[in-house]
Amino acid sequence: MRKYIGKRLLQLIPIILGITLLSFALMQSAVGDAVDALYDNAGGGVSEEVKAEKRAELGLDQPFIVQYTTWLGGVATGDMGTSYISGKPVFETFISKLPATIYLTLTSILLTIMISIPFGILAAVKQNGIWDYIIRVMSFMGNSLPGFFVSLLLIYVFALNLKLFPVMGNSEGWKSIVLPTLTLAIAMAAKYTRQVRATILEELNKDYVMGAKARGVKESSILYASVLKSSMLAIVTLLALSIGSLLGGTAIVESIFMWDGVGKLAVDAIMMRDYPMIQAYVIWMALIYVMVNLITDILYHYLDPRIRLEQEG
Amino acid sequence: METIKAITIRSQKIRVDYTMKKFYIFSILVAILLLIAAFASYLVPYDPYQQDLLNALTAPNSEHLLGTDRYGRDLLSRVIMGAQSTIFSALLLVAIVSILGTVVGVFCGYTGGKIDSWIMRISDVFLAFPGMVFAIAVAGILGGGIMNAVVALACISWPKFARLARSQVLSIKTMPYISAAQLSGSKPIKIIFKHITPNIIGPILVTATLDIGTMMMELAGLSFLGLGAMPPIAEWGSMMSDGRSMLQTAPWVILAPGCAIFISVMLFNLLGDTVRDVLDPKTKKD
Numbered sequence: 001m002r003k004y005i006g007k008r009l010l011q012l013i014p015i016i017l018g019i020t021l022l023s024f025a026l027m028q029s030a031v032g033d034a035v036d037a038l039y040d041n042a043g044g045g046v047s048e049e050v051k052a053e054k055r056a057e058l059g060l061d062q063p064f065i066v067q068y069t070t071w072l073g074g075v076a077t078g079d080m081g082t083s084y085i086s087g088k089p090v091f092e093t094f095i096s097k098l099p100a101t102i103y104l105t106l107t108s109i110l111l112t113i114m115i116s117i118p119f120g121i122l123a124a125v126k127q128n129g130i131w132d133y134i135i136r137v138m139s140f141m142g143n144s145l146p147g148f149f150v151s152l153l154l155i156y157v158f159a160l161n162l163k164l165f166p167v168m169g170n171s172e173g174w175k176s177i178v179l180p181t182l183t184l185a186i187a188m189a190a191k192y193t194r195q196v197r198a199t200i201l202e203e204l205n206k207d208y209v210m211g212a213k214a215r216g217v218k219e220s221s222i223l224y225a226s227v228l229k230s231s232m233l234a235i236v237t238l239l240a241l242s243i244g245s246l247l248g249g250t251a252i253v254e255s256i257f258m259w260d261g262v263g264k265l266a267v268d269a270i271m272m273r274d275y276p277m278i279q280a281y282v283i284w285m286a287l288i289y290v291m292v293n294l295i296t297d298i299l300y301h302y303l304d305p306r307i308r309l310e311q312e313g
Numbered sequence: 314m315e316t317i318k319a320i321t322i323r324s325q326k327i328r329v330d331y332t333m334k335k336f337y338i339f340s341i342l343v344a345i346l347l348l349i350a351a352f353a354s355y356l357v358p359y360d361p362y363q364q365d366l367l368n369a370l371t372a373p374n375s376e377h378l379l380g381t382d383r384y385g386r387d388l389l390s391r392v393i394m395g396a397q398s399t400i401f402s403a404l405l406l407v408a409i410v411s412i413l414g415t416v417v418g419v420f421c422g423y424t425g426g427k428i429d430s431w432i433m434r435i436s437d438v439f440l441a442f443p444g445m446v447f448a449i450a451v452a453g454i455l456g457g458g459i460m461n462a463v464v465a466l467a468c469i470s471w472p473k474f475a476r477l478a479r480s481q482v483l484s485i486k487t488m489p490y491i492s493a494a495q496l497s498g499s500k501p502i503k504i505i506f507k508h509i510t511p512n513i514i515g516p517i518l519v520t521a522t523l524d525i526g527t528m529m530m531e532l533a534g535l536s537f538l539g540l541g542a543m544p545p546i547a548e549w550g551s552m553m554s555d556g557r558s559m560l561q562t563a564p565w566v567i568l569a570p571g572c573a574i575f576i577s578v579m580l581f582n583l584l585g586d587t588v589r590d591v592l593d594p595k596t597k598k599d
Contacts, residue, residue, distance in 0.1 A: 023450075026450065026451075027450075027454065028456060030453070030454040082507055088528065113439050140582065140583075141575075141579065143526075143580075143582060144526060144575055144578040144579035144582055145575055146530040146534060146571075146574055146575075146578070147534070148533075148537045148550075149551065149553065149567075149575065152553070152560060152567050152571070153571070155560060156560055156561070156564055166440075198489065245444075250445070251445045251446050252445060252537065252538065256539065263446060266446050266449075266450075267446070269449050272450055281446075
């Protein structure tokens with residue numbers, strides 16, 4: 001087991017090398033750089049000499065490959081550089097934004113599970129009944145609502161009119177997380193309820209369920225002891241993927257609610273061409289990607305011991 | 314026995330009829346939407362770009378059915394006009410992505426080997442990363458504009474279709490009739506176009522139809538962030554972004570385009586679902 005995990009973690013190195021090189025190249029091809037972004041935002045009117053000086057200071061005048069290797073050398077020695085814009089160390093800035101994103105990921109995943117699993121089961125068990133119908137219509141509607149529209153509606157109703165929750169920011173403790181969580185959970189729950197329902201229906205149509213029914217096993221114990229357990233595999237995979245992409249920050253929701261997480265940080269860094277900050281984000285994404293895949297494979301193995309780990313690695 | 318058989322056949326027939334009826338209804342509704350988008354400039358009651366500052370931010374009334382925005386522009390006209398940019402760019406995006414992805418997927422699936430495993434690894438990475446941030450990065454690099462937003466989303470969305478096409482090709486490739494075609498000396502190009510493509514087009518068409526709604530939301534999302542359609546162009550996402558600051562005093566400014574997105578996305582999703590039921594009766598929805 002330990003050897004397997006080690007082997008999988010080794011995959012991180014080529015992934016990080018590839019993806020950082022790619023994003024470096026991508027940002028280099030962009031129109032304008034951090035210096036332009038910095039001075040143009042400050043009101044413009046800065047002479048080209050000043051800009052050139054700043055570029056030399058940041059090393060932006062160097063050829064692309066030199067910039068990349070300098071940055072890589074820094075990372076190898078544990079230095080991720082300083083932000084071109086704020087001048088603060090990238091690593092510390094990035095780490096300081098992580099808790100907000102992790103917090104939001106946890107709450108929205110929890111709420112999603114709390115909504116979609118019971119409703120998905122209910123819809124599957126009462127297939128074609130009134131509850132099934134209502135749940136399906138709701139999840140269909142939830143699937144067709146863009147996140148930014150949901151968040152604006154929630155802000156309008158719960159923050160501006162009822163004044164129950166703050167409009168934005170994460171300063172008011174648990175209250176400030178309610179609306180962003182709801183926005184994310186509505187979209188995800190709509191998707192997962194359908195998924196849970198479909199998965200469970202598929203399981204319910206299998207022969208062993210009929211066998212158990214024929215032997216007189218209670219329906220509820222068939223459901224909880226057998227069906228749910230085997231449906232979990234599909235659901236866990238989906239959830240893991242969602243957790244992965246949530247940990248990457250939800251660009252739109254984070255920026256609407258001014259939720260100070262890594263998604264907003266990444267968007268800001270992209271807009272300002274803050275290369276070192278973008279690189280930190282990219283490394284974080286590579287980490288998540290590898291970890292999520294690893295954890296899903298291990299969970300698979302525990303949920304269904306027939307799936308062997310070694311084959312995957 | 315005979316009666317039971319008759320009943321099952323009859324209920325199957327009813328089900329097929331029902332699906333076809335749904336398919337016609339949703340097709341007609343989507344067609345109406347597309348017609349509105351196509352003839353938007355003839356349908357608008359007012360000029361969607363004409364400013365009228367005296368009537369800025371008026372609530373919906375008999376003259377302006379959906380109210381006006383902060384420049385006094387008629388929102389109904391802007392929503393109708395926005396249908397054009399929003400829906401057609403989403404359709405363009407889906408067309409690009411599904412064709413590009415299918416070509417890549419068919420190529421990978423048919424040839425296999427090293428190139429295949431490399432391209433699939435790349436598509437894995439694309440699928441794993443949060444698409445929106447990736448799209449924002451590409452759109453940010455290209456600069457604003459709705460066509461750049463389309464390119465940005467195309468960059469991140471092709472892997473889905475590539476994977477789908479590839480898996481379809483892999484399962485068809487081993488069929489006897491393909492071997493027969495190969496043995497009788499058909500060129501790979503002919504096999505791909507004549508024997509493989511017609512058999513994989515169904516699932517791809519279903520996925521493409523189901524994707525229109527999602528793509529529309531993502532395009533509007535980019536515009537909402539200021540990375541898609543640029544003001545003053547009437548586009549639903551950028552109209553909502555424009556109305557954001559007046560949410561408290563003039564909620565109709567975001568409600569009108571928001572509901573327009575919601576309704577059209579839902580229509581395309583409904584159509585996608587029925588297209589799936591029609592093309593693939595084996596995977597019953599219920």
